[in-house]
Amino acid sequence: MLIFISGFLEDLNFSLSPKMRLILQSLGALGVVLLVPLVLKDFAPLLHLPWLLALPFSVFMLVGVANAMNIIDGFHGLAGGSSLLALGFMYLAAPNPFILAMFCALLGFLVLNFPKGLIFLGDGGAYLLGFVLGASLMDLSLKGVVSAWFGLALMVYPVTEVLFSIARRKLKKQKATLPDALHLHTLLFKSLQDKPRFLNPNALTGLWIVLANLPFMWVSFLCRKHPYALLLLIALFVGCYLKLYAKLQGQTKCA
Incomplete structure (x- = not known):
């Protein structure tokens, strides 16, 4: 509820500062991590965290996926x-x-959301959806069904987007929470606006990125119990993301 409220109040025009939203989300994530519990410690083959470090890191991961x-x-x-x-x-x-x-439920939502955008997730829906995905992936890992790296590999696109956005803003000496129109999807949208008028660049942007991400998600599923393969897949995706981002950014500057 705290995760949902942190975004739903924004949807109702009760503006919350980024700091207040993060506090609400962290409290909500902490409650779930402690009560379920969802303390993820084993990140083999790279590291194994002690409980005192794994607890805040688990909260950080959940809040991160929600924001991503x-x-x-x-x-x-x-x-x-x-x-x-x-x-x-x-x-x-x-x-x-x-x-x-x-x-x-999400399939029913998409019937009205794509391609015409008759309804939207809103901040509340997006935060809650990301949180549920993150918590469910952590639960699968703790049950031994998948590697701890499967969650990152499956959600590598939104996670890469949020981490790259933070790094990009820091390099420009801007606040990490400051919104901008320099995400991969916004750059792609700008490039698609030059296409024929009968095509919907908004829907095409979503469809293009989802389809481009599908092969990575499929391979991550096939390699869900193989951490080395998942780490390699994550690195490959990040490389492709950066190359595509640089290409789209160059096209935008030329335009």
Whole structure:
């Protein structure tokens, strides 16, 4: 509820500072991590965290995924489509009625969200969806169904987007929480605006990125118990992301 409220108040024009939103989200994540529990310690083969470090890191991961989902929620079908694929692969990895219910609910949402955008997730929906995905992936890892790196590999696009955005803003000496129009999806949207008028650049942006991300998600599912393969896949995605970002940024400058 705290995760949802942190965004829903914003949707109702009760503006919260980024700091206050992070506090609410951290409290909500901490409650879930302690009560379930969802303290992820084993990140083999790289490291194994002691409980005192694993607890805040688990909270950080959940809050990070929630915010990552909100960052990519800007075009029809983008956040919803990416999440639908993630839920589908999670269900294939470990059939679960809750995951199936989330999948069906999101499918119903996408019918009205894509391609015309008749309804939206809003900040509240995006935060909650990202949080549920993160918590479910951590749960699968703790049950030994998948490697701890499977969650990052499956959600590598939104996570890369949020981390790259923070790094980019820091290099420009801007606040990490300051919004801008320099995300990968916004640069792609600008390049697609030059296409024929009968094409919807908003829907095309979401569809293009979801389809481009699909092969990485599929391979991550196939390698869900193989941490070395997942780490290699993550590195490959980041490389492709940076190359595509540089290309789109160059096109935008030329335009």
